[in-house]
Each structure stands twice: as structure tokens, then as C-alpha cells.
Amino acid sequence: MTVTPSQTVGPFYGYALPFPGGADLAPGHPGAITVHGYVYDGAGAPVPDALLEFWQAGPDGSRAGATGSMRRDPVTGAVAGRDGVAFTGFGRVATDPDGHYTLRTLPPGGTPYLGVCVFARGLLHHLYTRVYLESSPGDPVLSGLTAERAATLIATPERPGVLRFDVRLQYDGTHEETVFLAFE
Amino acid sequence: MESTQTDIDAEIAAADAVALPGRIHPDRDYPPYRSTVLRHPKQSLVVVRDPEAVELSGPVFGVTDVLGHDADLTRQHRGEPLGERITVTGRVLDRDGHPIRGQLVEVWQANAAGRYAHGGDRHPAPLDPNFTGAGRCLTDDEGRYTFTTMRPGAYPWRNHRNAWRPAHIHFSLFGTAFTQRLVTQMYFPGDPLHARDPILRAVADEKARRRLIADYDHDLSVPEWSLGYRWDIVLDGPAATWIEEGR
């Protein structure tokens, strides 16, 4: 069957797609780590209207996920969010006016990376990338890249439990473009 | 200097002339849509052929992620929204035509006057206190979704001089794998703005572009109540068949 083509998320998804708690995959969990950074365009300017989605294995290595990321309060209709016990594996966070995002999650088991899907105004088809939480020799994706390109996928530790990961949609004359992935 | 619609029409024709035949998804580098210029990667995508890739699984949703009335955008406030009430329904399928069940469908749209309930929307059209324009539902066992809403208006968007988006509803879809993720837009049949819109025309293949336009279905219209539109969605993604085999 002919596949339905992609179209841009546009600038006005903000009241519809992000949800309270969307960036906190493990609310209240003492083992949570913070991954944060900026999204930049080809002029090196921050992108204030990007939407990032994360999908990852659970701390036990499970890829089954769990329901409840978007749990609603049946009385008020407000988003109630995760119950704080089940790990759903799915996160969603929009960049702020500075082009910055912050994600809090648990390190995945079995795989060293978080899957990322990037949406933005001006992006007609989303992009996939990965946040590797550590350099991972032998990883089938990283090992096929030059050191400069591979470095765009590896988060930089800032202090214990806090990692920096920027997304560069396009080479800006100084900084390497982030490696984006296709699954074919 | 600000481009005119005539400039954009010429750029669209030039892009069509060199487009790869049969290509479904738009090229991320599509200059007639000005915002693409600094936001598309110039390096090739790196192909992942790892059967263990986490992206071949995906998030799951359950009945407690949505409420029944989330799918009725006309019932989210005290009063009735203004405009033309419509029903939009269809099935979410994989490439082989199998239904994608129990997955989240999210929609957002402008109101009947062409204004979003979003602080960034400067279009001087009225907000409707009885219409927010965001909804969600889960697909049923046949992959079906249904929304009750108001037909959105066209709106200006400053891509070029006198740029108007054709009426559309934004859709966000999940499949059974993260690789099946799709954000797209549904358009209404017979709109004279289709030919002039660089976002829709970024899908160069006419058959693929046709996939984005809903059908008016008179049997779906409800007497003295609403007009019906039918729009099926087919998700891409390599995991569809693999997962089907594993079941």
C-alpha cells in the first residue's frame, strides 16, 4: 500500500503534544540521570520549537514499555502522568525559548543508548538519532563512523548524573552535524 | 526581497522537475518551504541494520492514557464551538494493510476561523472560547480512529507574500515500532490552496500527495448534524512485517 507521507509538525503543536511529566521518565526515582542540551540549526542558532521524543529499554533491558505515560485524571481530564512505579520507556519534551531541553530518566539495561526522534517547524520529515550514554566500542552504529561523526552521538558527562547532548540539524561552519539514522 | 506566490509556484515546478519518481516522503531540503533551509541535515542518513536495535520496538499506550471524550473536540468546553461540525474517521494500517491496534492517535488544528489556541499564532482571526483544537484516541481492533471536530479554516503563514495554508488537521501516529512514528497533516478535498502550498507540494509524487487528502463520505454525514470525512493512514517502517511474523 502507498505509505502516508510525512509533513512538518509545524510551530503550533505546543498545546497538543507535550504533556506534564513528559520529560520525567522516572519521577522521584533516586537513580535517575539528567540528559540535557540544545537543538541548533545550520546558522548555529537555537531551535526553540523542536519536539524531542525518546524511546529506550528499561533498566532491566526490557523493550516492552508500559502504558500510562499520558494517563488522564478521569474527573478533571488533566494529564495525571506516570504513576512513578512503572517505567514506560517513552519521553517527550519540547525545547524552550532558548532551544534547550531536559530529560530525566533511568539508564537503559543491555543497550547504551536512548533512541531519539526529532520534530520541528521546517523539518518535513522527522529525524532519528541516538544518545549514547558512554563511548561504546564495538557498537554496530558507532563503529561504522569516523571519530568526529561518532562523537556527535555520545553524551558528555558534566557532573555525576548529568549529561549534555546537543542536536545539530546542520553543520554551522564550526560544529559537526549530528549523525541521523535511517532504519531500512 | 520577499518572494511572491508566483516565485514560489516557479520554485515548486522546478523542484517537481528534478524530483525522484515514486518518492513518498518529502525531501527535507525543500527550498520553497523557507524554514527547511537551515534545518535539514546535509550529510546522508546512516543506515542501521541491527536486528537488536531498540527502535524496532516502541512505546505502548493503554485505555487509561486517554478518556472517551478526548476524541470529541466539540465537547471540551461549556458551549458549542462555531463552524462546520465534522466527523473524521479512518484506519491506521501497516504497509501490508494490517490494522495497527491500540495505538495513540493525536490531532491538533486551527479553529473554524483559522486560528490556533497557541500563544504564538498572530493571525488576527478570533479565538473560539469553546474550541481548543486538540484531541486523542486509541485505535480499535480494526485499527480505526474517529474524531468529532470542527472544520478548520485556512490561515496565513508568512512563508512568502500572501502565503495561505490550506485547511488541515495535524495528526501524530505511533505504530508498533519507534521506526513507524509519523507526524503528518490531513487535507480536505477540492481546496484551491493545495496547488500553492509548499508544505503539501513538498510531497512531489502525485499519488503519494493524494494520500494526504481525505475523502468526503456522504454516508458518514449525519442528518441535521455533521459532515463526514474518511482518511486512512498507512505507516512506513521496517518492523511491521518482522513483528507480524513473530506473533
Ligand SMILES: [Fe+3]
Ligand atoms: Fe497547521
